[in-house]
Amino acid sequence: MKKFLGFVKKEFYHIFRDPRTLLVLFGIPIAQVLIFGYVVTTEIKNIRIAILDQSKDDVTREITQKIISSGYFELQQNLESSEYFEDIFKTGDVKEIIVFEPDFAKKLGKNETAKMQLIADASDANTANLIVNYTSAIIGDYVQKENKLLNIPMQIKPVVRMVFNEKLKSVYMFVPGTMALILMLVSAMMTSISIAREKEMGTMEILLVSPLKPAQIIIGKVIPYVSLAFINAITIIALGYFVFGMPINGSLTLLMAESLLFICLALSLGILISTIANTQQMAMFISLFALMLPTILLSGFIFPIENMPVILQGISYLMPPKYFIIIIKNIMLKGTGFIFVWKETLILMAMMMVFIGLSVKNFKIRLQ
Amino acid sequence: MPDFSIDIQNLSKTFGPVKALDDVSFQVEKSEIFGLIGPDGSGKTSLFRILTSLLLPDSGMATMEGYDVVKSYKIIRQITGYMPGRFSLYYDLTVEENLAFFATIFGTTIKENYDLIKDIYIQIEPFKNRRAGNLSGGMKQKLALSCALIHKPKVLVLDEPTTGVDAVSRKEFWEMLKKLKQQDITIIVSTPYMDEASLCDHVALIQKGKILSIETPANIRNAFSHPLYKIAYPDMYRLLTTLRTFSEAVSAHRFGDSIHVALKTRTGEKEVRSFLEEQGLKDVALEPVRPNIEDCFMDLMNDTHD
Structure with missing residues (x-):
């Protein structure tokens, strides 16, 4: 035991004396959560639009007003003719142009169909669709x-x-x-x-020659990372909760226990x-x-699995x-329990069992 | 009690097409310094790794202190102190932390075996709070030796401990080994430096996985059968190439500022001089010289080539 x-003490020395390791352990998680939370977002907000109003009547003005006051859009420019559409998109600021045909209100009044056109910059297809x-x-x-x-007699309103x-906050997905x-x-x-480093530095040779058992070497390697990864899990949940308002509707204990399980799984994979x-x-x-x-592509983190x-x-x-x-979505958002x-x-x-089994089988008590 | 500390019988090991060890057998007596001399890639490290139970031999067997290196590998790992070819220290730990770590994993403390390492450790103790990565080659070597000794091993296996270490530290290192020998520790050490061979009790010359000869250093030198001359001339390159065309010469090798030339029996000083003069090399400095280990090794290597 001593x-x-x-051995565990030595591992902690390694971690705390290497600035790069510390950065990966603590800097990157925080940076990633903040980046994903703030930057990568599927919501639209303050999208710049241009409007070509060829009618300029009460109705078109009211619709324009409604669109701009929604908070999603920001009127960048009022256009006078349709000639510059492409140029406007090429400058990149304007993502959508709304066109009202001449005599918009008049046509409506006469019970005809009034037409308006939405032209979106689809160089970013998803955003164009959303807009x-x-x-x-x-x-x-x-x-x-x-x-x-x-007072039209029949209407269906979902x-x-x-x-x-x-x-529909994207943070809920990204955390x-x-x-x-x-x-x-x-x-x-x-x-x-860290295990590969021992091999590379040749210290693995000495560890193998020592009376330490393989299990002691492996568990000794893993324990510091379990505790540090657990601190990471807490940091991420705290950031989600306090900075992005991500709810924790279920049991915090269960959430932590599941995180611990996942950490152990990842560690066994690392071994x-x-x-x-x-x-290295x-x-x-x-x-x-x-x-x-x-993890990014196939776990349903960003792209829905159902569409693959x-x-x-x-x-x-x-x-x-x-x-x-x-599991985390269930616990945090739906507030469900273990059942x-x-x-x-x-x-x-x-x-985890499979990975541990394979590692034990693969771990060599000798070189080669 | 076994008679020998290390007993190696018909050990062979191949890596793919390369025969690292080819039917190697020898014995090492208790508390002696046994030197394994050979060029890079001659199989020294493979042999040591088999002895320390890090590799499995293809065939043959080996025991250390009576324990089989394959079957009783757990005991072997308790009783051996191993210093691998590269200094296997943790460069981000301090000198003292390194030593304490190795003491701990071998289930002992620095205090308990301080007597054994005192002579060596005292030299690096002033730097005990320095990271091992910032030590000089000689100090790293002393620390590595201290770490290998901290659990009071019966057999010390040192793989090229003096490679990359300055001449003064090398000398000090061998002094230390002599002291350790008196503590009843058997030491098997490999080195590419021929001059270190004469400091061993027995020397085995190894090449391409085969043991060429095992003798005391004195006997190896006595076994050298050719008259040997040391020749010096300002244009060393010309001298060497000329001597290699000399039909009476067995071999010619450069040693620093002179060339050692071994002659076929009976050929004497005069013949060499006249041959060189014929070739336009006048006033060469020539004197007979006692063969050193390297001469013997080169000679043995030539024999196996023939």
Whole structure:
């Protein structure tokens, strides 16, 4: 036991004396949460638009007013002719142009169809789609209100409610995803690198020759990272809660326990990587390619799994972060208890067992 | 009690097409310094790794203090002090932390075995709060030796401990080994430096995984059968190339500021002089010289080539 504690102490020395390790451990998680929270966002806000109003009557003005006062749009410029449309988009500021045809109100009054045109800059397809949808919704809303006065006999009005994320805040999506990503990276990459470093420096030779058991070496390597990754998990949840207003509707204890489970899983994966990689560089590349990209792309963190080709959907079932993200979303947003996440928890545990089993089998008590 | 500290029988090890060790057998007596001399890639490190249970031999067997290095690897790991070719220290830990760490993982403390390492450690103690990465080569070596000794091993396995270390530190290092020998520690040490061989009790010359000869340093030198001359001339390159064309010469090798030339029996000083004069090399400094270990090693290597 004393041998083991001595080993753990040494690991902490390694971590706290290497500024780069400290940066990866504490700087990157905070930076990533803030970046994902503030920058990567699927909401639209203050989108600049231009309007070509060829009618200039009460109705067009009212619609324009409604669009601008919604908060989503900001009127950049009033156009006089349709000649410069492309140039306006090329400058990049304006994302949408709204065109009202001449005699807009008159046509409406005569019960004819009045036309307006929405031209969006689709060089960013998702944003263009969102902008057009938002604008159409505002116009639709206006039309419905007007119709009420006209008293049309039959109407269907769907009332939409976005449960668990009423305002469709993207932070709610990114905090769980970032947490999965960071815990995975910190735990797996840092352990695999630190074990690979012992191999590279030749100190592994001495450790193997020493009476330390392989299990003691591995657990000794892992313990510092478990505690540090756990601090990371708390930091991320705290940032989400205090800075981005992410709710924690479920049990905090359960959330922490699940995070701990995921950390252990990631660490076991890190050990597995280190049994394959002989240099720090190789360990880092394997961690980045085998862990980071799949975590971002295939876990449902950014792209919905349901929209993927069937093969990728199948692969996504093998991604541990996928289950972790489901679990945290359930606990934080839906406030569900363990009964609703036991299946995912079990899958994570099983994966961890497999990784530990493989690592133990792969760990060599000798060189080669 | 076994008679030998280390007993190696018909050990072989191959890495792919390379024969690292080819049917190696030898014994090391208790508390002696046994030197393994050979060029890079001759199989020294592989042999040491098998002895310290880090590698498995393909065939053959080896015991240390009576324990089989394959079957009883756990005991082997308790009784050996191993200093790998590269100084395996933690460069981000201080001198004292390194030593304390290795003491701890071998289940002992610095205090307990301080007597054993005192002579060595006292020299680096003034720097005990310095990070190991900032030490000079000689100090790193002393620290590594202290770390290898801290658990009071019965056998000390040192893989090229003096490579990359200055001449003064090398000398000091061998003094230390002599002292350790008196503490009943068997030392097996490899080195590419021939001059260090004469400091061992027994020397094994190894090349391409084969042991060429095992003798005391004195016997190895006595076994050298050719008359040997030391020749110096301002244009050393010309001298060397000329001597290599001399039909009576067995070998010619450069040693610093002179050339050692071994002759076929009976050929004497005069013949060499006249041959060189014929070739236009006048007034060469020539004197007979006692063979050193390196001469013997070169000679043995030539024999195996033939």
